[in-house]
Amino acid sequence: MSVLCSTYGTSLYIIFNPTKCCLFKIGKDFSKTVPALCIDDENIVWVDTLKHLGMYFDSSKTVKVNAFPIFVQYLSFMSRSANNIIPCRTVLK
Secondary structure, three states: OHHHHHHHHHHOOOOOOOOOOEEEOOOOOOOOOOOOEEEOOEEEEEEOEEEEOOEEEEOOOOOEEEOHHHHHHHHHHHHHHHHHHOOOOOOOO
C-alpha cells in the first residue's frame, strides 16, 4: 500500500517525507506489534501519542484526546498574563 501511495504521489508531484510522517494505532488490537512500514525505502515511526492541530491523541481501543498538555500551556499563559496585567502598585491607606 505504501508503494502505491508513493507511486501515485510521485505522479502528482507530491513528495512524502518519511521523517515527518508517523503511524498511529487505534482499535482493539492497538497494543499488538505491527511490522515496519516504509515509504521510499525509509521506515515510518510508530507513535503512542499523536499531535495534530494542537491536540494530542493517545493510542488505545478508542480515540482518546489528551488535553493535559493544552491545560498546562493554558495555566502557564494565565499565570504569566496575570503577572503582567495586574501589577500591584497601589498602597491602600
